[in-house]
Amino acid sequence: MSINEEIKVKEVRVVADNGEQLGVMPTNAALEKAYSEGLDLVLIAPGATPPVCRIMDYGKYRYERDKREKEAKKKQQTVEVKEVQLSCRIDTHDFQTKANNAIRFLKGGDKVRVVLSFKGREMAHTEVGVEIIGKFLELCAEYGTTDKAPSLEGRRMSVIISPVKK
Numbered sequence: 001m002s003i004n005e006e007i008k009v010k011e012v013r014v015v016a017d018n019g020e021q022l023g024v025m026p027t028n029a030a031l032e033k034a035y036s037e038g039l040d041l042v043l044i045a046p047g048a049t050p051p052v053c054r055i056m057d058y059g060k061y062r063y064e065r066d067k068r069e070k071e072a073k074k075k076q077q078t079v080e081v082k083e084v085q086l087s088c089r090i091d092t093h094d095f096q097t098k099a100n101n102a103i104r105f106l107k108g109g110d111k112v113r114v115v116l117s118f119k120g121r122e123m124a125h126t127e128v129g130v131e132i133i134g135k136f137l138e139l140c141a142e143y144g145t146t147d148k149a150p151s152l153e154g155r156r157m158s159v160i161i162s163p164v165k166k
Contacts, residue, residue: 002043003058004031012043012053024050079111081160086116086136088128095132099139106143106163116150116157129157137161 002008007027014022014030017039022030027041034041034055042061045052082105084098102112114136116129133150137159144161151158 002046003040004034007031007041007043007051007053009051011050012041013048013050014041015044015052015054017054017056022055027053030055077109079109081111081113083113083115086114086132088116088118088122088125088132090132095136099136102136102140102161103143106140106161109163111163112140112144112161114150114159114161118155118157123155126152126157133157133159 009027011024012027012030013024014033016022017037022033025033030053031041037055039055040058042054042056042058043051044054082102084102084105086095086098090098102114105112114133116133118126118129122128130150137146140161142164144163147160147162149159
């Protein structure tokens with residue numbers, strides 16, 4: 001966005017600070033008018049013919065714009081993907097602890113990736129892994145839903161659980 005002396009066109013359409021159209025005038029005259037009011041000449045629409053400039057307090061405009069952007073950034077919600085790792089021979093208490101952690105993550109609004117790793121000959125019994133992930137999903141069903149069925153990638157079976165919208 002060009003301001004004051006940075007504007008390199010001969011003629012511009014000028015809009016006053018209050019929104020009133022001042023018409024087409026030479027850039028020098030528009031610049032003098034802006035300076036006489038103690039304001040800046042800001043190029044708003046460089047692609048128009050003739051380009052449109054506005055007489056305004058540029059510092060105040062920039063402050064307001066930054067404030068709006070900061071507010072929008074504050075309202076933006078970031079979703080993290082937390083990971084919970086299981087194995088085929090996981091004990092019941094360990095399983096319950098992992099499920100409680102996943103539920104806590106889901107309550108916090110984060111997605112949870114459940115990964116079950118197969119070691120050695122466990123690859124021959126992937127149905128055991130499907131059963132364990134099924135139990136895990138049952139425990140978390142109240143707090144989250146799965147996007148798709150568990151998928152096997154190499155020696156790892158994984159599924160992503162998204163938090164339930166309130």
